[in-house]
Each structure stands twice: as structure tokens, then as C-alpha cells.
Amino acid sequence: MDFSRWHSRRSAVPRLDRLAEKTNVNELNATQSRLLALLAIALFGYIVVYEFPSPREVDDGAERLVVPGLNPATVSRVEYASTNKLLAAELREQRWQLVKPVPYTANETVINSLLAVCAKLRTDQTIPADDARRLSDFGLDPPRGILKLFQGQEAFELRVGAISPLNDKLYLQSAGEESVMVVDAGLMEQLPTRPDGWRRPYLMDLKNLSYDQVEIRNSRMTIRLAKATNAWQIVQPPPPKRGDTSGINQLLESWQQWPVFSFVSDDPGIALEQFGLDKPQFRLAFAQGTNEVFSIQFGGSPSNMPHTVFARLSGSSNIVLAASQHAQHLNEHYWYFCDPSLIKRYPDSAFDRIEVKGPEDFTLVRQTNGIWRAEDEFETRMDPQLMEHFVNQLTSLEAVELAREVVTDHAEFGLDKPLHSYRIFKSGTNLNGGATNQLVAGIDFGKSEVDRTFARRHDENAVYVVERGALLGLPQSLFQIQSVIVWNFTTNEVQSVGIANAKTNQLMIRKEGGRWFKRISEKEDEEFPKLETHAIEEGVNRLGLLQAIRWVGRGNARFNAYGINQSSDRITVYLQLPGAEKPVGRTIIFGRKPKGRGPYATFYDPKFKDWIVFEFPAGLYKEYIVPHFILKSE
Known part of the structure; x- marks a missing residue:
């Protein structure tokens, strides 16, 4: 048998099969390609027909x-x-x-x-x-x-x-x-995609609500705010109290934007216990007169969302999940809503006279040019900046606490005989043409306890608590707000300058042409070098224009606290004033120098017939006083 022919015939079969398979794949690919092409043509036709307008289908x-x-x-x-x-x-x-x-x-x-x-x-x-x-x-x-x-x-x-x-x-x-x-x-x-798509996503809409009263109920009390003539009052608990109108209005404005995160239920019959609304923590209501127009009850918070709170709105019985940050105001004491100001901020035109009573009584009057002067024999002029600071401090005083609303005996708080009193008036004329002063506002200060002081408004029975620092920030003596000008003279009025300390002294004489000499003896003077003469002349000129950086104290009782004693450096300027028979001396005594500031210094003020301590300008002290007017220790 010829096995080679049989083998060749057997081998030919697979080759024919593979050829058939290849032919079928090619035909399948061609069919798919024709199908995809037809789909692409169909899609293009769809877009042409439906996505792009034809001339007959578009109107103008x-x-x-x-x-x-x-x-x-x-x-x-x-x-x-x-x-x-x-x-x-x-x-x-x-x-x-x-x-x-x-x-x-x-x-x-x-x-x-x-x-x-x-x-x-x-x-x-x-x-x-x-x-x-x-x-x-x-x-x-x-x-x-x-x-x-x-x-x-x-x-x-x-x-x-x-x-x-x-x-x-x-x-x-x-x-x-x-x-x-x-x-x-x-x-x-x-278009809305949810049933609450058209709801306002805030808890309340106060701008479109007519109301003149707000009631807050919490576990401690019921607080009722009433508005009249654009001012809020706290009418409950009684007696009525001044409301913080600005603060309350800001709070109401913030409530206008109280966000709602989700609308939980509109079912009026839903069980309230699951939301903590069966026994609400707070209730907020708005009324017009005696008619309640809107209210909200606040319950608990979801355990996984502590920054939220369930709230139930009146009328529609909606239960919503709102931000809890605003709800904290509903748990405040009624004092939170009271006006803490003791003397409100008045415009300058509202008053022109201030009376201060205490350890030192004094009265200030504003002139027509706006300058404040004291009603004393010197008509002492006040420093404009210090006076502005005083008025701002006085008219921005705020209580930090209400000590007692109804007081039968103010002696308990030291207010039967106040330690300090401040009154502001508006001057005018009465029916007979005589001068009169109308009281605008006033405040009395009583006894102090550690860091707080009791105070009372002139028109209220209540006693308030203020920070003791607020009282200490008010001037209690006229010198504290007087003009900061210490001296005012020219070099031509200077005859000589004496400088001294506990061990030695020296007299410097000014002669014609601004030449300066050192007194050696009664018959001999030694002229200073030219450069030093110019420095001494400039130093004296600046002393003639001396202004205090700040007033520190009055009297010599606390000289030691400021480093002022018998061994202190001192400067005495002798002036030949018109009409004076002999030179008049003006003396400054220097004390210790705090770090980063000018030294303490004192001078005798004839207005107060007392020594006044002040802060000396650091630059003048360093550049002129130390090099030329302080005697060196031997």
C-alpha cells in the first residue's frame, strides 16, 4: 500500500478546514463593518433631521x-x-x-x-x-x-x-x-427634582413677617422682647429693661439665614418622641400685639449629626433638620438681650458740659471753637486728644452684669453717696432768658470688689457691675486731661540754666547772640565750645516747647515709686519775663527711666499748687538732656 498518498490525502483535509474557517471570519467581519456603517449613517441622519433645524422648520x-x-x-x-x-x-x-x-x-x-x-x-x-x-x-x-x-x-x-x-x-x-x-x-x-425643591432652605423668613414681639422659652425662664419706636425692650421678666436694639437686630438678621439641611416630615401625626419634640428644649415665637403669627419648637439632635437640631414649625407642622449653632442664643439669660451701655454714644451737638465729682470736683465746658476748658481761675485748656479719649471712654461704658434690678437701699452698693459721678449737660436758656443746663445723662460709681465696681445710671433704679478698669480709665483729676504742654517760652526769655544733682551743681549763662558760658566764679565765666553752644541752645529751645508724653500722677506722696528723690538730676530754667523784677525759675526733676520709654519727671504746676508727674520725651532726653544738661558723676 502507498502510505504516502494516503498520508497526503489525510493532511489535505485540515488545510481545507482552515481555509473555510478563514473565509467565514472574513465574511463575518465584512458583515459587521457593513452593519456599523449603516448604524453610523442612521445616527448621522437622525442628528441631521432632529438636531439641526431645516429652513422650513424654523420661524423668525x-x-x-x-x-x-x-x-x-x-x-x-x-x-x-x-x-x-x-x-x-x-x-x-x-x-x-x-x-x-x-x-x-x-x-x-x-x-x-x-x-x-x-x-x-x-x-x-x-x-x-x-x-x-x-x-x-x-x-x-x-x-x-x-x-x-x-x-x-x-x-x-x-x-x-x-x-x-x-x-x-x-x-x-x-x-x-x-x-x-x-x-x-x-x-x-x-425644574425641581425633589418634593422640597421649591422650599426656602432656611428656618424662617422674618423679612416677610409682621411682628413686634419675640418670645423665647427655655428650661430656666420665658423672655419676651417688645419693640416700640424702633427700640427693643425686655418686658418679661419684669420690670421692663432696655434692650440691646443693635444686638437684637443683628441676631434677627442672622436668623433670617438659619439654614435647613433637610425637610424630615410633613406628617402632622408623626410621633414626636423620636425627634425630642414631645418635650421641646426651646420654643421661639413671634407675635403682632397679642396675636402669635409664627413659632418654632426645638428638640434633640441626631447622634451622628450633633451640629444639627430637629425643629417643628407651627402652622404646617413641618419637621426639619436645621443648624444648631443659632439655637444656643435661645438658652441665654435675659441679660444677654439687655442694653449694657451705661451712657450711650451721643453726637457732639448733644452736650457741651461735663461735671465730675469725686476726690476732685471739676467742670469742663466746650467752647464754640470746639476746645474744652475747665471752669477754674486759669480756664485750664484740655488736650484735644485726651479729651476725645475721655468722651469716648465715658460714652462707651458698658456693664458686664446686672447686680440687682429693684433696689430699695443703694447704700449696700456704696451708691447712696457715690465715690465718683459723671454728668453730661446741654446748655441753653430758660423761658426767662436765663442760662440753664439740661441733664443729658449721668452715671454714679459706688464701692469696688476686687476687679469690679458697682454703678448706677441717673435715670434707673437698677445697679450694674462694671469692670474696675473701666472706672480707672476715666479721669478723676483735672491734670489727667489738661493740655500736655509743660512749658512754653523762647530762648530769648532765658537768662540762665542751672543743672544739679545731690553732689554738685552748675550754672550756665546765656549771653547776647545765643552764646553760652559756664559760671566758674562770681567774676569769671568760661564760654562753651561753639558746637556745644549750639547743642545747648537747641536743647533749651526744645525745653521751651516741652510736652508731656502722658500724665502719670499728682503730688509728691509717690515720688519714690517713680524714682524721684533728693539725689535726682534736675534742671532749673531762669526766665526774665516782662514786668518781673527778677528771673523766674522753672524746675524739672528726673526720676527712673522705664525700659523702652522716656523717664519719669515732675514739675510744680501753679494751677494745681502741686507737683505733677509725667513721662518725659525719650528722644529729647537721650539727644540733649543726657549729653548737655546732666552732670556726670565724678
């Missing part, structure tokens, strides 16, 4: 508007129905109110934006009725939603269909029309 002018004649300003009702839910809002008293699914304040921004978009909405393409017989192809059978806009006697209805394949167009159909419009898909961003 107003007819291209989807809702011609729509005026957002005259729309009175908006409805949107989709998948077993209906949202409806009505315009009531110029504001939008949600009426379905439950009564609630509507989100006006969202609704007005929807109306604005609808009024300007234009169709890019209109698909004729013949080409739109199968509405399901456009998501319109049934529609995903129906939008109704009510304007006067008209009602516009838009049926919302599917998004186009490129996700940039939306199919719409007007009620009564068989054609389909193609519009910008951005309209979908204006």
Missing part, C-alpha cells in the same frame, strides 16, 4: 419663543407635576408661597429664575407632527413632567420630554400642539 421673530407673551412679573401661580408628585406655588402679597405638597415659604430665587428662563426660552428646532407621531421616542408619552404657568386668565402648559442623545437639547411640547420643540437642555436645571 416672536414665533420662536417657546412661551410667547409670558411676563414673569404677572405670573401668579406655578405648578410642576412629575411621577406622582405635584409642586404648586402662588404669588401672595408680592411673595411666593408654596401651597403644595404643604404650605411653606417658597424659594423665591428659584421660582423667579425659572420664570425668567421660560420667558426667554427659544426653540432651536420644531419637529412637525408628521415626524413626531411616536411621542415616546421623545420621552413625551408619558412626559417626565408637566410645567404650568398661570398668567391672568391664561395658562401655559409645557410637557417636558427626554434629553437628546448629545445631552445638550431637551424635547418640549406645548399643550394642544402635536409638534415637538427642541430647546436648550439648561431648562432642566430650573
Whole structure:
């Protein structure tokens, strides 16, 4: 047998099979390619037909508007129905109110934006009725939603269909029309996707609520605020107290933006225990006169969201989950809402006289040029900056605590005979033409306890607590606010300057032409070198214009505290004043120098007939006094 031929025949079979398989694969690939090509042509045709307008399908002018004649300003009702839910809002008293699914304040921004978009909405393409017989192809059978806009006697209805394949167009159909419009898909961003989509996402809308009273209930007390003539009062608990009008208004303004994170339930019969609302922690109510117009109850917080709190709104029985940060104000003591100011900030025109009584009594009067002067024999002029600081401190005094509201004996607080009193007046004339001073405001200070002092307004019985530092910041002596000018003379009035310390002294004589000499003996003077003469002359000139950096104290009782003693350096300037028979001496004594500041110094003030301690200018002391007017220790 010829096995080679048999083997060749057997080997030929597989080769034929492989050839058949290759042929089948090629035919399959060709079929798939033709199918894909047909699909691409079909998609291109779809896009050409439905995504791009043809000349016969596009109209010009107003007819291209989807809702011609729509005026957002005259729309009175908006409805949107989709998948077993209906949202409806009505315009009531110029504001939008949600009426379905439950009564609630509507989100006006969202609704007005929807109306604005609808009024300007234009169709890019209109698909004729013949080409739109199968509405399901456009998501319109049934529609995903129906939008109704009510304007006067008209009602516009838009049926919302599917998004186009490129996700940039939306199919719409007007009620009564068989054609389909193609519009910008951005309209979908204006339509609600949740039942609470049109609700205002805040707890309350106080700007559109008429009220003149606010009531807060917490576990400790009931607080009632009442507003009259643009000012708030705390009327409960009695007696009535001044309210912090500015602070209360700011608080109400913040409540306007009290955020709601979720709308939990609209079921009025839901069990309240799960929300901690069966026994609310707080209750906040608003009333107009005796009629309550709105209230909120606050319960507990979810264990996984401690920054939130459940709240139940009156009227609609809505339960919402709101931010808890604002609720902390509802647990405050009534003092939190009181006006802490003891003398309010008055304009300059409201007063022109200040009387101070205490260890030193003095009266200040503002002149027509705005300068304050004391009513004393010298008509002492006040420093403008120190006086401004004094007035600001006085008219910004605030209590930190209410010690007692009704006081029968002020002696307990040292206020029967106040230690310090401040009164501000407005000068005028009476019916007879005589001068009179009308009391504007006043405050008395009693005894102090550690870091606090008791105080009382002139027009109230209550006793307040102020920080002791606030009292110490007010001037209690006239010198503390007088003009900071220490000396005022010219070099031509200077005859000589004496400098001394505990061990030695020296006299410097000024002669014609501003030449300076050192006194050696009664008959001999030695002229200073030219450069030193110029320095001494400039130093004396600056002493003649000397101003205190700040007033520190009065009297010599605490000289040691300032380093002023018998061994201190001192300068005496002898002036030849007009009409004086002999030179008049003016002396400054220097004390210790605090780090980073000028040295303490003192001079005798004839107005007060006492020594006044002040801070000497550091620059003048370093540049001129130390090199030329301080005797060196031997």
C-alpha cells in the first residue's frame, strides 16, 4: 500500500478546514463593518433631521419663543407635576408661597429664575407632527413632567420630554400642539427634582413677617422682647429693661439665614418622641400685639449629626433638620438681650458740659471753637486728644452684669453717696432768658470688689457691675486731661540754666547772640565750645516747647515709686519775663527711666499748687538732656 498518498490525502483535509474557517471570519467581519456603517449613517441622519433645524422648520421673530407673551412679573401661580408628585406655588402679597405638597415659604430665587428662563426660552428646532407621531421616542408619552404657568386668565402648559442623545437639547411640547420643540437642555436645571425643591432652605423668613414681639422659652425662664419706636425692650421678666436694639437686630438678621439641611416630615401625626419634640428644649415665637403669627419648637439632635437640631414649625407642622449653632442664643439669660451701655454714644451737638465729682470736683465746658476748658481761675485748656479719649471712654461704658434690678437701699452698693459721678449737660436758656443746663445723662460709681465696681445710671433704679478698669480709665483729676504742654517760652526769655544733682551743681549763662558760658566764679565765666553752644541752645529751645508724653500722677506722696528723690538730676530754667523784677525759675526733676520709654519727671504746676508727674520725651532726653544738661558723676 502507498502510505504516502494516503498520508497526503489525510493532511489535505485540515488545510481545507482552515481555509473555510478563514473565509467565514472574513465574511463575518465584512458583515459587521457593513452593519456599523449603516448604524453610523442612521445616527448621522437622525442628528441631521432632529438636531439641526431645516429652513422650513424654523420661524423668525416672536414665533420662536417657546412661551410667547409670558411676563414673569404677572405670573401668579406655578405648578410642576412629575411621577406622582405635584409642586404648586402662588404669588401672595408680592411673595411666593408654596401651597403644595404643604404650605411653606417658597424659594423665591428659584421660582423667579425659572420664570425668567421660560420667558426667554427659544426653540432651536420644531419637529412637525408628521415626524413626531411616536411621542415616546421623545420621552413625551408619558412626559417626565408637566410645567404650568398661570398668567391672568391664561395658562401655559409645557410637557417636558427626554434629553437628546448629545445631552445638550431637551424635547418640549406645548399643550394642544402635536409638534415637538427642541430647546436648550439648561431648562432642566430650573425644574425641581425633589418634593422640597421649591422650599426656602432656611428656618424662617422674618423679612416677610409682621411682628413686634419675640418670645423665647427655655428650661430656666420665658423672655419676651417688645419693640416700640424702633427700640427693643425686655418686658418679661419684669420690670421692663432696655434692650440691646443693635444686638437684637443683628441676631434677627442672622436668623433670617438659619439654614435647613433637610425637610424630615410633613406628617402632622408623626410621633414626636423620636425627634425630642414631645418635650421641646426651646420654643421661639413671634407675635403682632397679642396675636402669635409664627413659632418654632426645638428638640434633640441626631447622634451622628450633633451640629444639627430637629425643629417643628407651627402652622404646617413641618419637621426639619436645621443648624444648631443659632439655637444656643435661645438658652441665654435675659441679660444677654439687655442694653449694657451705661451712657450711650451721643453726637457732639448733644452736650457741651461735663461735671465730675469725686476726690476732685471739676467742670469742663466746650467752647464754640470746639476746645474744652475747665471752669477754674486759669480756664485750664484740655488736650484735644485726651479729651476725645475721655468722651469716648465715658460714652462707651458698658456693664458686664446686672447686680440687682429693684433696689430699695443703694447704700449696700456704696451708691447712696457715690465715690465718683459723671454728668453730661446741654446748655441753653430758660423761658426767662436765663442760662440753664439740661441733664443729658449721668452715671454714679459706688464701692469696688476686687476687679469690679458697682454703678448706677441717673435715670434707673437698677445697679450694674462694671469692670474696675473701666472706672480707672476715666479721669478723676483735672491734670489727667489738661493740655500736655509743660512749658512754653523762647530762648530769648532765658537768662540762665542751672543743672544739679545731690553732689554738685552748675550754672550756665546765656549771653547776647545765643552764646553760652559756664559760671566758674562770681567774676569769671568760661564760654562753651561753639558746637556745644549750639547743642545747648537747641536743647533749651526744645525745653521751651516741652510736652508731656502722658500724665502719670499728682503730688509728691509717690515720688519714690517713680524714682524721684533728693539725689535726682534736675534742671532749673531762669526766665526774665516782662514786668518781673527778677528771673523766674522753672524746675524739672528726673526720676527712673522705664525700659523702652522716656523717664519719669515732675514739675510744680501753679494751677494745681502741686507737683505733677509725667513721662518725659525719650528722644529729647537721650539727644540733649543726657549729653548737655546732666552732670556726670565724678
